Amino acid sequence: MILAEGLTKVLGGREVINLSFRVEPRSVTGFIGPNGAGKTTTIKVISGLLRKTSGKIEVLGEDPWDNPRIYERMAVIFTSIYHPQEVRVVEYLKDLGRIYGKDPRDIIQEFGLEQHLNKRLGQLSSGLAQRVQLASALLKEPELIVADEPTANLDPKARSEFYDLVRRLSKRGVTLFISSHILSELEKVVTHVVFISQGKVTFSGRINEAMNAGEEIYLLVDDPERAITILNGEMEGGYIKVRGDLREIVNKLDGEGIKIISLRRYSLDEAFKKFSGI
Ligand SMILES: Nc1ncnc2c1ncn2[C@@H]1O[C@H](COP(=O)(O)OP(=O)(O)OP(=O)(O)O)[C@@H](O)[C@H]1O
Structure with missing residues (x-):
């Protein structure tokens, strides 16, 4: 076109x-x-x-x-x-x-x-x-x-x-x-x-x-302090930012009884920043 x-x-x-x-x-x-x-x-x-x-x-x-x-x-x-x-x-x-x-x-x-x-x-x-x-x-x-x-x-x-x-x-x-x-x-x-x-x-x-180019996963959970320790993540805004396999991360939190309120992989904004070196 x-x-x-x-x-x-x-x-x-x-x-x-x-x-x-x-x-x-x-x-x-x-x-x-x-x-x-x-x-x-x-x-x-x-x-x-x-x-x-x-x-x-x-x-x-x-x-x-x-x-x-x-x-x-x-x-x-x-x-x-x-x-x-x-x-x-x-x-x-x-x-x-x-x-x-x-x-x-x-x-x-x-x-x-x-x-x-x-x-x-x-x-x-x-x-x-x-x-x-x-x-x-x-x-x-x-x-x-x-x-x-x-x-x-x-x-x-x-x-x-x-x-x-x-x-x-x-x-x-x-x-x-x-x-x-x-x-x-x-x-x-x-x-x-x-x-x-x-x-x-x-x-x-x-x-x-x-x-898909983003490796980070962003999680909102009901017990962020414990989740950060378990996942070795870091806080970014209200979210915990972690890297790794999505299924493993979800299983780990499930195993510890930590509830995931929201989960997102990456936003267009973050993708843009990554590709543009900003
Ligand atoms: N007539 C012009 N003469 C000289 N430079 C110009 C002229 N028009 C635009 N530019 C420059 O060209 C570049 C691109 O401008 P353009 O308006 O295409 O950007 P844009 O991505 O649409 O930005 P915006 O979102 O601000 O509209 C800018 O650095 C602008 O200053």
């Missing part, structure tokens, strides 16, 4: 990205990196808003700068909605519906926008604006959605609604490429990740490969 090979972009005389990665069809791929890593620059090159400096970029099999026709098959979503603020939701969706030859009524219903149709785009809360943006993106029935920090301005409830939509779209077969640094939620929806740090890819692959 997206293929970058030695893709570079020079801005202000400096090479800000130099990347190789691939986005598999029907995946939900998280594009993860700290501020300034080059996510927005990469997404602008993918969207054909910026021309690459060198290397290869293919989106739906074409170079996005030379083949604007691919935009009929993809949608790009940014943190904020870039459309005339005084236009009403209903006019906006109807206009787009006319362009793409689609009746917007089903989408309006699916996205629960009926009671917001007369609001102007400039009046919408961030969550609602993001919902309208996604609804409008779907009017073209895209095969690929590229989203740059789509949840950055959203509160936790709106973020969780956004990720529910991502799951639904993914079930329909849409490929999604989503940049973010809010990893705790992205972790629940992505199938693949591309980690980027200082313009370079530090890991690219399936999420389980990224998560």
